[in-house]
Amino acid sequence: MSGPQCCTNPPTLDPSSGAGRLEQLGGLDAYVVGSQDSKRAILLVSDIFGYEAPNLRKLADKVAAAGFYVVVPDYFYGDPFAPENPERPLMVWIKDHGTDKGFEDTKPVIEALKSRGISTIGAAGFCWGAKVAVELAKCELIQSAVLLHPALVTVDDIKGVKVPIAVLGAEIDQMSPPELLKQFEEVLAAKSEIVGFVKIFPKVSHGWTVRYKVDDEAAVKSAAEAHADMIQWFVKFVK
Numbered sequence: 001m002s003g004p005q006c007c008t009n010p011p012t013l014d015p016s017s018g019a020g021r022l023e024q025l026g027g028l029d030a031y032v033v034g035s036q037d038s039k040r041a042i043l044l045v046s047d048i049f050g051y052e053a054p055n056l057r058k059l060a061d062k063v064a065a066a067g068f069y070v071v072v073p074d075y076f077y078g079d080p081f082a083p084e085n086p087e088r089p090l091m092v093w094i095k096d097h098g099t100d101k102g103f104e105d106t107k108p109v110i111e112a113l114k115s116r117g118i119s120t121i122g123a124a125g126f127c128w129g130a131k132v133a134v135e136l137a138k139c140e141l142i143q144s145a146v147l148l149h150p151a152l153v154t155v156d157d158i159k160g161v162k163v164p165i166a167v168l169g170a171e172i173d174q175m176s177p178p179e180l181l182k183q184f185e186e187v188l189a190a191k192s193e194i195v196g197f198v199k200i201f202p203k204v205s206h207g208w209t210v211r212y213k214v215d216d217e218a219a220v221k222s223a224a225e226a227h228a229d230m231i232q233w234f235v236k237f238v239k
Contacts, residue, residue, distance in 0.1 A: 005206035011053040018057030026109035031072040034064030045129030050080030099131035122238040144237035151175040164195040173206040
């Protein structure tokens with residue numbers, strides 16, 4: 001998790017961004033968007049920069065437009081990673097914000113969604129969040145998962161997955177290099193009981209789906225392709 005790619009292109013956080021609203025869900029503050037009448041929910045589990053990242057909220061709005069109720073929890077309790085703070089480098093910050101805690105914090109969020117009548121839930125995890133999403137997929141707390149440029153996810157994690165899972169990775173990625181993604185693909189191909197999909201996007205780097213520069217046409221296009229793949233996966237498997 002100490003790789004510098006996790007910290008590149010940090011977003012300018014904006015608590016007012018997005019078309020949704022803020023509310024408390026399962027003990028966490030969350031950005032929520034979409035029809036409250038929907039029976040299908042998608043959790044977006046952020047990278048280390050948290051739930052106020054404008055590109056992430058823009059993606060949440062896009063997923064909601066596909067018919068889902070979308071929740072982006074604040075897993076860091078108002079304390080996202082701040083690269084400009086020399087007193088708390090990533091390896092110090094991560095001690096307070098482990099993915100194991102993120103996994104545990106998700107359980108009451110899922111219960112809160114079910115209490116509102118949500119019947120099926122998918123989770124997409126970005127970088128840090130991918131580890132949380134894969135743990136949910138191993139415990140069948142969700143019906144489907146998408147991992148986008150995952151960090152910390154191992155071959156053993158993929159072996160333990162029990163629901164349909166897609167992995168969208170980058171060609172230029174020190175955290176989950178193409179060689180590791182190929183291993184994920186081999187494991188999923190051998191699991192006949194699970195639908196799995198692995199795609200490696202050319203010429204993009206770790207974090208590209210949410211930390212793209214909005215004025216970089218090629219980056220925006222690659223991110224949009226990954227977003228479309230993610231949404232199509234959830235339309236197919238979160239019903």
